[in-house]
Amino acid sequence: MSPLAARVRALACRRLLVVGDFVADHYIYGQTDRVSREAPVLVVRYEQAEVKLGGGANVAANAASLGGRVTAVGVLGQDEMGRALRASFRAAGIQVSAPGTPGLATETKTRILAGGVNTTRQQMLRLDRAAVGPLPQRARTALASAIRRASAGVEAVVVSDYGAGVLCEETRAVLAELAASGMPVCVDSRYALDSFRGFTLCKPNEPELSALTGVAIRDDASLARALRAAAKVLRCKALVATRGRNGMAVWDGRSMELLPVHGAEEAVDVTGAGDTVISALALGLAAGASVLEAAQLANVAGGLVVMKPGTATVSHAELLAGVTA
Numbered sequence: 001m002s003p004l005a006a007r008v009r010a011l012a013c014r015r016l017l018v019v020g021d022f023v024a025d026h027y028i029y030g031q032t033d034r035v036s037r038e039a040p041v042l043v044v045r046y047e048q049a050e051v052k053l054g055g056g057a058n059v060a061a062n063a064a065s066l067g068g069r070v071t072a073v074g075v076l077g078q079d080e081m082g083r084a085l086r087a088s089f090r091a092a093g094i095q096v097s098a099p100g101t102p103g104l105a106t107e108t109k110t111r112i113l114a115g116g117v118n119t120t121r122q123q124m125l126r127l128d129r130a131a132v133g134p135l136p137q138r139a140r141t142a143l144a145s146a147i148r149r150a151s152a153g154v155e156a157v158v159v160s161d162y163g164a165g166v167l168c169e170e171t172r173a174v175l176a177e178l179a180a181s182g183m184p185v186c187v188d189s190r191y192a193l194d195s196f197r198g199f200t201l202c203k204p205n206e207p208e209l210s211a212l213t214g215v216a217i218r219d220d221a222s223l224a225r226a227l228r229a230a231a232k233v234l235r236c237k238a239l240v241a242t243r244g245r246n247g248m249a250v251w252d253g254r255s256m257e258l259l260p261v262h263g264a265e266e267a268v269d270v271t272g273a274g275d276t277v278i279s280a281l282a283l284g285l286a287a288g289a290s291v292l293e294a295a296q297l298a299n300v301a302g303g304l305v306v307m308k309p310g311t312a313t314v315s316h317a318e319l320l321a322g323v324t325a
Contacts, residue, residue, distance in 0.1 A: 010287035012067035020056020020160025022074040024081035026110040051084040056160035062279040065313035077106035099142035144170040156286035161189035184285040188278040227251040238291040262303025276305040
């Protein structure tokens with residue numbers, strides 16, 4: 001058995017805590033064959049709909065699919081989408097702690113996909129629904145308490161920040177305490193990476209890395225400069241920068257390692273690929289892998305998930321087959 005295959009096997013039953021912004025990925029599927037007489041828009045005949053775990057909830061789903069024992073902390077509304085996500089968490093075997101806030105709407109992204117007869121459906125429209133403004137103080141305090149309780153006995157933590165308010169000052173303080181205690185805490189923040197300082201590992205993409213450091217990334221030398229600068233700004237132990245078709249760059253505190261993209265085929269859908277990557281990274285660290293080994297696992301997982309349409313996960317068996325192919 002290869003060392004990387006052994007690392008995949010070690011992911012099973014690792015205890016992981018995911019703290020993040022839960023999103024309902026709501027898909028509406030239909031058929032279209034004509035333009036409306038009311039306006040220059042296509043008429044879509046409804047066929048079916050489904051709700052998938054998105055955002056931080058997709059991180060939890062990927063970690064569970066990879067074999068982890070997962071607890072997720074975030075916010076869910078007492079609405080139809082909130083109930084749908086709770087049911088999906090249960091079906092995936094994920095324990096969820098989501099302090100309720102009366103009147104709060106569950107973050108929802110509704111995508112309408114349609115096509116003609118015998119043609120592939122394509123996304124026509126996305127409608128986003130979200131709460132406006134920061135979470136109430138009561139919810140912020142409850143989230144911080146929920147993180148403290150849920151962190152008992154876990155082996156790693158993932159922070160999935162989609163900007164919806166769960167990663168507030170109160171929750172970041174608790175997570176910083178966990179990182180300071182030696183717990184691996186891996187951060188994926190879409191809009192506010194510079195507010196997470198002193199954590200174990202951060203996962204920016206190349207544009208986020210450039211924006212954080214002010215370094216224009218044009219070649220390997222400038223990429224290495226940006227990683228060194230980001231490590232100083234964030235005071236983190238390691239960085240994994242995702243680079244799309246160029247793979248990943250790994251900074252372990254001493255040097256940069258480049259990983260080529262896994263797989264030769266063109267990506268089908270990159271939706272949620274970063275969620276797959278951060279979950280595999282954290283599980284790898286929980287299983288005792290080095291930063292480079294964990295990144296190698298995450299690189300394969302990311303290459304597999306982009307071959308699937310929509311919000312998707314990678315199974316433990318798929319990852320094992322991927323690293324041994």
